[in-house]
Amino acid sequence: MAGERVSVDAMADAIMEGLLEYADLASDTVKEAVTESAKTVKKEIQAGAPSWTGKYKKSWTAKKTKESSNGLVITVHSKDRYQIAHLLEHGHAKRGGGRVAAIPHIAPAEAKGEEELMERIERGLKP
Numbered sequence: 001m002a003g004e005r006v007s008v009d010a011m012a013d014a015i016m017e018g019l020l021e022y023a024d025l026a027s028d029t030v031k032e033a034v035t036e037s038a039k040t041v042k043k044e045i046q047a048g049a050p051s052w053t054g055k056y057k058k059s060w061t062a063k064k065t066k067e068s069s070n071g072l073v074i075t076v077h078s079k080d081r082y083q084i085a086h087l088l089e090h091g092h093a094k095r096g097g098g099r100v101a102a103i104p105h106i107a108p109a110e111a112k113g114e115e116e117l118m119e120r121i122e123r124g125l126k127p
Contacts, residue, residue, distance in 0.1 A: 027070045029124035033117055038062040038074040041113035045076065048105030050088060056081045076113075 006014045042062045049057040059081040066073040078085050091102035 023070070026125060030121055031067075031072045033120035033124060034072045034074055036120060037113045037117040038076055040116055041076045041109050044109035044112055045105055048103075048109060050103050050105075056084065056088075 004014070039062060042060050045060050046057050049060070051057045056078065059078045060076065061079050062074050062076045064072070065075045085106065087100075088103050089106045092100050094100060
């Protein structure tokens with residue numbers, strides 16, 4: 001489209017065509033960035049997770065929750081050990097008194113993933 005001559009009558013169609021082309025490019029870029037960032041978050045959580053038996057660490061997965069023509073939602077979660085994720089992340093009270101120390105591994109991975117997602121989108125959309 002760059003460098004083409006169009007009449008005034010066809011200008012609206014030419015502009016719309018350019019905008020649709022950019023929207024498709026942006027949508028693909030965002031979807032790819034979301035997918036890669038979700039994989040990074042999963043790996044970061046697994047790297048920081050406690051591993052007494054390794055089952056909790058291995059239970060983390062990234063699952064495509066929702067996809068539309070211009071959006072993608074991927075959820076990173078623990079498949080079968082979700083009950084203890086909150087307790088490990090924030091600590092908890094013991095039955096006989098006292099507390100178990102927190103092992104923050106989800107929040108740092110989420111923050112890193114969010115930062116990486118923004119960087120990937122900005123890099124992908126720059127001309």
